[in-house]
Amino acid sequence: MPSTTAAAEKLLLQMVDDYTAREISPYDMSMDAAQDFPEGFIDQLTATGFLGLMLPQEFGGAGFGPEVTATALNHIARGNASTAVTLEGHFKTIDQILKFGTPALQQALLPSANDRIFAFSMTEASGGSNPMGISSTATREGDHWVINGDKIMITNGGLAQVYCVLVKTAPAELSVFVVDQDMPGFSFGKREDFIGLRGTPVGEVVMDHIVVDDDHLLGKLGDGGLIGDSAHDDARVLMGAVLTGIMEHELKIATDYAKERKAGDKQLTELQVTHRKVADIAMRKETTKLLYQRAAQLKAAGQPYSEEAAMAKAHGSRSAVSAGDDALQILAGYGYSREYPVEHLIRDARAMEIAEGTVEKMRSAIANAEFNK
Amino acid sequence: MKIVVCIKQVPETNDVTIDPVTHNLDRRGLAGVMNPFDKNAIELALTLKDSRDDVQVALLTMGPDDYAESLREGMAMGADEGYLLSDRAFAGADTLATGYVIAQALKKIDHADLILFGRQAVDADTGQVGPIVAEFLHQPQITYAASLRLSGANEVTAERLLEDTKQTLVAQLPAVVSVRSELNTPRYPTPRNIQLSFAKSLTVWHHDDLDLDDSRLGQAGSPTIVTKVYAPEPVKRELTPLTGTPSEAASQLIKALKERQLI
Numbered sequence: 001m002p003s004t005t006a007a008a009e010k011l012l013l014q015m016v017d018d019y020t021a022r023e024i025s026p027y028d029m030s031m032d033a034a035q036d037f038p039e040g041f042i043d044q045l046t047a048t049g050f051l052g053l054m055l056p057q058e059f060g061g062a063g064f065g066p067e068v069t070a071t072a073l074n075h076i077a078r079g080n081a082s083t084a085v086t087l088e089g090h091f092k093t094i095d096q097i098l099k100f101g102t103p104a105l106q107q108a109l110l111p112s113a114n115d116r117i118f119a120f121s122m123t124e125a126s127g128g129s130n131p132m133g134i135s136s137t138a139t140r141e142g143d144h145w146v147i148n149g150d151k152i153m154i155t156n157g158g159l160a161q162v163y164c165v166l167v168k169t170a171p172a173e174l175s176v177f178v179v180d181q182d183m184p185g186f187s188f189g190k191r192e193d194f195i196g197l198r199g200t201p202v203g204e205v206v207m208d209h210i211v212v213d214d215d216h217l218l219g220k221l222g223d224g225g226l227i228g229d230s231a232h233d234d235a236r237v238l239m240g241a242v243l244t245g246i247m248e249h250e251l252k253i254a255t256d257y258a259k260e261r262k263a264g265d266k267q268l269t270e271l272q273v274t275h276r277k278v279a280d281i282a283m284r285k286e287t288t289k290l291l292y293q294r295a296a297q298l299k300a301a302g303q304p305y306s307e308e309a310a311m312a313k314a315h316g317s318r319s320a321v322s323a324g325d326d327a328l329q330i331l332a333g334y335g336y337s338r339e340y341p342v343e344h345l346i347r348d349a350r351a352m353e354i355a356e357g358t359v360e361k362m363r364s365a366i367a368n369a370e371f372n373k
Numbered sequence: 374m375k376i377v378v379c380i381k382q383v384p385e386t387n388d389v390t391i392d393p394v395t396h397n398l399d400r401r402g403l404a405g406v407m408n409p410f411d412k413n414a415i416e417l418a419l420t421l422k423d424s425r426d427d428v429q430v431a432l433l434t435m436g437p438d439d440y441a442e443s444l445r446e447g448m449a450m451g452a453d454e455g456y457l458l459s460d461r462a463f464a465g466a467d468t469l470a471t472g473y474v475i476a477q478a479l480k481k482i483d484h485a486d487l488i489l490f491g492r493q494a495v496d497a498d499t500g501q502v503g504p505i506v507a508e509f510l511h512q513p514q515i516t517y518a519a520s521l522r523l524s525g526a527n528e529v530t531a532e533r534l535l536e537d538t539k540q541t542l543v544a545q546l547p548a549v550v551s552v553r554s555e556l557n558t559p560r561y562p563t564p565r566n567i568q569l570s571f572a573k574s575l576t577v578w579h580h581d582d583l584d585l586d587d588s589r590l591g592q593a594g595s596p597t598i599v600t601k602v603y604a605p606e607p608v609k610r611e612l613t614p615l616t617g618t619p620s621e622a623a624s625q626l627i628k629a630l631k632e633r634q635l636i
Contacts, residue, residue: 007445008567015567049563049566
């Protein structure tokens with residue numbers, strides 16, 4: 001008999017595959033065209049308990065661990081990457097509240113994370129990969145904090161209801177506060193018209209004199225940089241999983257087509273030029289999978305995983321773009337057509353060479369980790 | 374009231390082969406999933422449970438240890454407990470021998486008021502086990518139910534959907550009902566309920582836990598011999614509905630059977 005954990009994880013992935021095939025994949029193309037999730041899509045995802053997948057059971061969640069959580073997003077991304085990225089943004093935010101929140105803050109916030117999407121807000125017009133460049137502030141006024149600022153390009157911005165926001169509490173001090181979309185002074189601004197991951201809303205969050213108590217501070221004053229880095233690490237593990245899912249989708253499209261299509265009197269599967277491309281896609285997919293699973297294993301074991309997470313995202317994002325390019329070439333004219341999903345998979349993957357730290361920044365992080373060994 | 378849903382684990386693939394010696398389905402090495410039609414029966418039971426405070430839903434299956442996976446899935450959908458009938462002595466059973474063991478197990482479960490089956494299993498497609506269980510238990514049965522409601526303290530009303538006709542039937546409880554997939558859309562097990570399902574009771578009954586006549590078990594207790602597997606041509610028959618009171622309908626049936634020299 002398998003262990004209870006292994007049996008539960010198997011059942012979870014079986015359910016995820018079933019749900020993805022029936023409720024997510026059918027909308028992959030229309031989501032890209034409509035630049036949104038279909039009506040009722042997020043409500044059904046929520047009602048089926050996906051938001052609480054990795055939330056500990058004491059807060060009403062399912063309490064699945066980092067490895068199977070990442071694998072679940074991998075499987076969802078086979079059907080649609082936007083859905084997986086929306087969950088990734090939610091899970092990485094929950095992770096920070098679990099790591100840095102006081103028991104009181106966790107108790108106040110986390111039970112609602114089964115029904116409400118949480119988002120992490122760092123980027124501003126003046127600073128993204130350079131967090132000290134941000135200009136949002138939390139200023140002490142009497143017993144309260146007053147938050148002002150303008151966050152842009154926030155994953156799930158406009159969809160999420162709870163936001164962890166990075167602000168300056170002193171000229172050289174970064175801190176994170178938790179705010180709610182229902183608070184006076186909170187509003188949504190422009191939604192980005194991005195070329196990929198078009199189902200996931202990415203938008204602006206405006207904070208105009210939002211008043212909060214000390215209990216809305218996540219971690220301690222000055223922990224902002226640490227919490228931001230941690231959020232990036234958790235996001236990058238899951239992005240490796242999403243990118244693996246995109247490559248599995250690309251590989252399936254390429255192999256299905258090659259098995260059906262002839263070039264002259266030969267099947268595409270008989271041509272060495274096809275072999276080279278399919279093998280490259282498969283190797284890129286498999287190496288990214290190993291990288292994200294390794295990072296997730298380290299995270300589950302309580303060991304450092306920052307470097308491995310950066311590798312999963314940096315390697316995975318370029319790999320998925322290249323794999324999509326190879327798949328497009330196998331499908332030739334059909335691959336270049338919007339009637340087939342390959343072109344939007346390339347656009348989806350391209351987002352992850354930028355989001356959660358550029359691949360250039362990933363390489364610096366990896367190199368610095370190696371220099372410090 | 375207690376509802377027991379009888380489920381089956383079937384091969385995941387549609388690419389099932391036939392054993393050239395026994396002519397039975399060769400299930401060796403195939404991953405198993407719950408028979409899709411059985412999920413409609415579970416959904417019906419859970420809908421009834423959602424509508425009343427006094428409904429308990431149990432699941433029952435017969436097969437090797439790994440059939441527990443389908444019981445867990447059903448418990449993750451919301452069923453309260455599971456029963457696995459597992460013993461080498463049960464292996465190789467046809468529908469009659471399977472129905473016998475299931476019926477003996479159901480006798481051991483207290484107050485099994487309503488026993489539900491999916492329409493049929495997608496591997497062998499017989500749809501026979503539900504009716505066989507009803508006969509062993511001497512209980513009324515309704516097959517191919519496309520809707521079902523509890524219409525009184527001790528009765529169910531079901532709409533039976535056949536190829537050319539619909540029938541509305543009322544049965545006194547306890548009763549056996551097999552349901553069609555048109556009945557409902559089965560719910561997904563939520564991630565949290567998947568975890569919680571492992572805290573629910575799963576009882577395994579072996580040969581010695583049940584009151585069984587060994588001559589009725591397994592291959593030895595199976596009168597069916599599969600000689601050939603093929604898809605029959607559909608046959609269109611004229612239907613003659615039986616009308617009136619149950620006793621008048623029975624008289625008409627006997628008359629019709631006599632006319633055709635069947636009895």
